[in-house]
Amino acid sequence: MVTGVKGKILIIEDERKISDIVKTYLERDGHDVSVADTGGEGISALKNKPDLVILDLMLPDMSGEDICEAVRDDSDTPILMLTAKSEEEDKVRGLGLGADDYVVKPFSPREVVARVNALLRRTLKKKTLLSFNGGALKIDVDAVEVYVDDRQMELTNTEYRILLVFAERPGNVFSRTQLVNMVQGYDFEGYDRTIDAHIKNLRHKIDPDSRTPRFIKTVYGMGYRFIGQPDED
Ligand code: CA
Numbered sequence: 001m002v003t004g005v006k007g008k009i010l011i012i013e014d015e016r017k018i019s020d021i022v023k024t025y026l027e028r029d030g031h032d033v034s035v036a037d038t039g040g041e042g043i044s045a046l047k048n049k050p051d052l053v054i055l056d057l058m059l060p061d062m063s064g065e066d067i068c069e070a071v072r073d074d075s076d077t078p079i080l081m082l083t084a085k086s087e088e089e090d091k092v093r094g095l096g097l098g099a100d101d102y103v104v105k106p107f108s109p110r111e112v113v114a115r116v117n118a119l120l121r122r123t124l125k126k127k128t129l130l131s132f133n134g135g136a137l138k139i140d141v142d143a144v145e146v147y148v149d150d151r152q153m154e155l156t157n158t159e160y161r162i163l164l165v166f167a168e169r170p171g172n173v174f175s176r177t178q179l180v181n182m183v184q185g186y187d188f189e190g191y192d193r194t195i196d197a198h199i200k201n202l203r204h205k206i207d208p209d210s211r212t213p214r215f216i217k218t219v220y221g222m223g224y225r226f227i228g229q230p231d232e233d
Contacts (some may be wrong), residue, residue, distance in 0.1 A: 006030045006168055007051035007120045012042030012067060013082060014059050018105070025109040026116060030168070039067050046070070050077060052119055054112070055099070057083040072098040078119045080112070128160065130167050132228030133214055137206060139167055148206050158183060159202040162195075166216065166226035175223040199224060 009031050013019040015047045019035045034050075036042035039062030042055070053071055063157035064081065071077055099124070101115050128141040129155040137177075144160065146153045155163065165174065174182070176195045179222040199216065200202040207213045217230045 006032070007116070008032045008034075008048070009054060009116065010034055010036065010042065010045050010048070010050035012036045012039065012045075012059065012064075013054070013056040014038060015056070015065060018056075018082070020213045021109050022112050025113050029113050029117070031116070039064075042067055043070055046077075049075075052080065052116060052123075054080045054082060054116070057058050057081055068098055076123070078114055078123045082107070102151045118227075131231040132167070132170070134231060135176060137215060137228055139163065139168075146206070153205045155202065155205060156198075158198050159205070162198055162202055163206070166224070169226065169227050170230055171230055173219050173222050173225045179223070 005229075006029075009026055010175040011019045011022055011033060013022075013035070014037050017039070019037075023033045023035055032071045034045060034048070036169045039059045042053075044051075044063075055064050055071075059067070064083075065163060068079055068081070071079055078100040079098065083102055084105045090102060097112055100119055103112055129141040131137070132142065138150050140147075141146075141164070141226055146155055146160065146163065151156060162179060165179060165182045166172075176193075179195050179199075203213065203216050205208060213227070217225045219225050
């Protein structure tokens with residue numbers, strides 16, 4: 001599933017069963033996930049500047065409340081709290097501490113992924129403008145607009161989805177089959193060979209000089225790689 005925003009996520013949770021499954025689901029969704037088993041580890045992992053923290057309210061060494069306060073003192077990093085306390089008062093207290101959202105155990109991992117993506121979309125707004133090669137290629141994910149050398153390009157829906165798959169994961173090589181699977185959620189009716197036709201059209205629009213491609217490179221025998229260099233925020 002392509003959601004437009006992928007993040008670096010820190011899970012602070014002492015129950016391995018829970019952190020493992022949440023990590024698996026988030027990674028499958030394209031996020032970069034690390035796990036801390038204790039509050040202390042969690043606090044020191046904050047220096048890696050996660051985009052979002054998933055925090056268990058009940059930890060052995062520190063209270064989730066204290067960690068929440070520590071995160072808040074330091075940054076605006078959104079916090080999704082995991083809580084086994086379902087009483088209304090505890091929920092309100094959790095949010096009062098600065099947690100941005102919470103889920104009550106037992107929860108479905110899919111629900112956690114959905115909440116994470118919603119929080120990231122809300123808080124990482126600025127990152128919905130993807131820019132490469134000194135602004136030579138810009139993708140405005142909210143407006144669904146693509147600019148090449150400051151000229152707006154009209155892409156078909158499929159071309160846009162393919163470009164977004166690439167641009168969200170610069171450097172990765174995608175096989176034709178992978179690309180078909182990743183854009184299929186958007187009514188893509190095609191097979192491996194038609195993906196080549198879509199990519200050819202997409203390249204023609206964003207990379208007119210096919211001998212020295214700036215953005216999409218053919219990897220012979222494998223598929224395609226996006227070679228655009230992401231610009232700093
Ligand atoms: Ca716990």
